Amino acid sequence: MQKLRRTMLYVPGNNPGMIRDAHIYGADSIMIDLEDSVSLYEKDAARLLVYQALKTFDFGGIEVLVRVNPLNTPYGRDDFEAIVRAQPTAIRLPKTETADDVIEADELITEIEQKIGMEHGTIKLFAAVESGKGALNAAQIAVASKRLIGIAIGAEDFVTDLKTTRSPEGIELLTARSLILFAARAAGIAAVDTVYSDVNNEEGFASEVKLIKQLGFDGKSIINPRQIEIVNRIYTPTEAEIKKSKRIIEASLEAEAKGSGVISLDGKMIDRPIVERARRILDLAEAAKINVE
């Protein structure tokens, strides 16, 4: 089963209680933040806290990312030094604008991995695009490093850069979302959408999740555990979808067994992409604890 990233839960990096509990809510990924949610005076404290926490907790086997400060700030390098040693799944790069930003991070990680005797390529990267320039360079960014497992859009900085604000319909984000999505699909990596900050507006949140699911995103960054269930509900396939997908997979297995290149179901030919889609639907169903046997 492919790694699902329907929900990526932000956790402030200087809050021990929230870090301790982050894994219990059923998010597919946890993203501990050293950047915007940590004040300038607490950067050192959060870095050490996250470092110690990652070395201690097992987070129930859930994927953990750490968002570091950009390398052009006084905190970026120490963040990398400490966090690589604590070995999360990936480091999330904020405010990525060019392929060089990714390459710089890649090289720094390589240097640290070598220094401490960690296997090359252990630490993955996840790039966040938060500006017009970044969106235009998304295609290059997405293929800039073998470490890259995903690309995300950060909307708050992006709309500011565009000299606009966020609207309920998200029209101002449409192009950027599409560019990022194309880049991710071209590179074969994950695409994750931005946060929705009004936690109490469940309806607005749900309609945005429906939109980004339809666009093709793997999932959404979230700022509160209460949002997890809404995303999962929207990403959970319907019973009819599951039934159909099961039959498609069965037909494809049958064709494979027969050594036939042509898959047919109910007298109709089935294309490869349809099989792939069916597989993803079954993955999503299984993640939603629906019995697909």
Place this chain on the structure above:
Amino acid sequence: MIIQQVGMAGTLESSDITISIEPNGTKGIEIELKSTVENQFGNQIRKVILETLQGMGIEHAYVRANDKGALDCAIKARVMTAVSRVVDGDCRPWEAE
């Protein structure tokens, strides 16, 4: 390392601890602990503070700790932060381990 100023770290949130580390002459390490779980975890908390300081090469310090149920890793991180804020030069505890 010698502590010559007061260094502080941590918050008063639940599951956190505030650490204030102060000069203590040559009187070794003394710990003044207030904790919501004093009866159940007081000894463990003192042990973590002491070992973290010793691990950083500190022999003399007066530590005031106000604990709201922090776990060992948080206590360790806050002690390291408090120390790194007052010692001379760069202090990168992750390099030492």
Place this chain on the structure above:
Amino acid sequence: MLNGAGREIPLAIEGLDGITPFDRKSTYGQFKNTERLKDRQQNPAKNKIMDSMEKAIEATGLRNGMTISFHHHFRNGDFILNMVMDQIAKMGIRDLVLAASSLTDIHAPLVEHVRNGVIRRIETSGLRGELAQAYSYGWFDIPVTINSHGGRARAIASGECPIDVAFLGAPSCDAYGNANGTSSVNEAPSACGSLGYAMVDAQYARNVVIITDNLVSYPNTPFAIPETQVDYVVVVDRIGDQKGIVSGATRYTKNPKELLIAKNAADVIEASGYFVDGFSLQTGSGGAALATTRFLREKMLAANIKASFALGGITQQIVDLHEEGLIEKLLDVQSFDLRAVESLRKNKFHQQISAEYYASPENIGCAAHQLDVVVLSALEIDLNFNVNVITGSDGVIRGASGGHCDTAAGAAVSIIVAPLIRGRMPAILDRVNTIITPGHTVDVLVTDQGIAVNPLRQDLLAGFKAAKLPVFTIEELQEKATRIVGKPEPIQWEDKIVGVIKYRDGSVIDVIRQVKQGR
């Protein structure tokens, strides 16, 4: 012989005992008291009202060594208990037994009354604050007795705990003592809703004094306490502080961990086998228990299931479901918030019930024994599923027994909800510090990180596994917590017993010892 009505009545009739001929002179009730009528014409206010608390206390004949009682419907806004105790102390009466339905922070002045010997010992469901600390630190010679709500009602009804004088605050009352927790004619300033705990005292105490700040015209219907049970009425300026009596509206928690526990609890109810049309439920007033109601609501709507009744302390959440038609009837022993108080006033099928009806184990129809599902909080639970809701992790008394053990024993499925870790304290211990509810009556533990089923309930376990719920053994859950927080050192106790915990049948299930201070 000819009786008082001029009829020939034999003095004995075979098969019938004790024939008393009518005689309109001798017995009260057999003649019309014209004096009383005249008196009433001249003095229409003649009634049970006493001029002062002091006169009322005198009239009851309260003496040294007697037992007095109070109810706790005014919770932390109660003015009655302190007011009455001050008066009793002033009158020099001593050595009393105080049998309150429960006590809280506002009753801290009791510390002095126990110290000075005005009160010899206390029976209550719970205590907090200074009084609780005074007991826990061993200040008093005689331990406090902790009763469950059902156990207290049983003890009073059976005569095991005879009450000499009950002092009962009432948010509305008429001159003859018909008393209620709200008023049908005005906005009672101290409205508290149900008077369920007071109803038992009114029924069985030798003397009943109603204290009100809202005297209404006769007859004060509907009433919780009828005039037939009331000896005296005292009118005072204020019987309580509304802010402490009820919360405005209990809000749904936004705490994600409590919501997660609540969701798990609702899943457990759904998979329990008892989630069928006409089921009954009780949920406590803690954040997770309240939120369980919301998740249950969605499941009830989806499966087209309605509950026949909700029991116990009634909250806004339960009232909402009632008004939505999802719960047919409410049996209310204690109203927790303004919405519940208001509902009791206006909803026909919102019924107040006495604590005896609610949970006494000895009567033939207690509602707790009709329960399908109860959701209860816990401070600690142990590997044998014993539950503590009375002493904190520091060993100091800080809670109440309440209806915990009554409903756990009565319900078909008793569910304990608790966070696996609170601060740094694990919820699951090898042994709880104090047993309130014995493990054999506890069926399921629901935490934020998994569910444990009492091995006695294999039937439930099978259903939960089939529903793919995150089921663990309680040992596995404990191990999960220990990996995160470490193992707490046990509390250090002195030998002195400061509290006696009675189970609902009156037997002693545990004792609380003095907490050792300063290590």
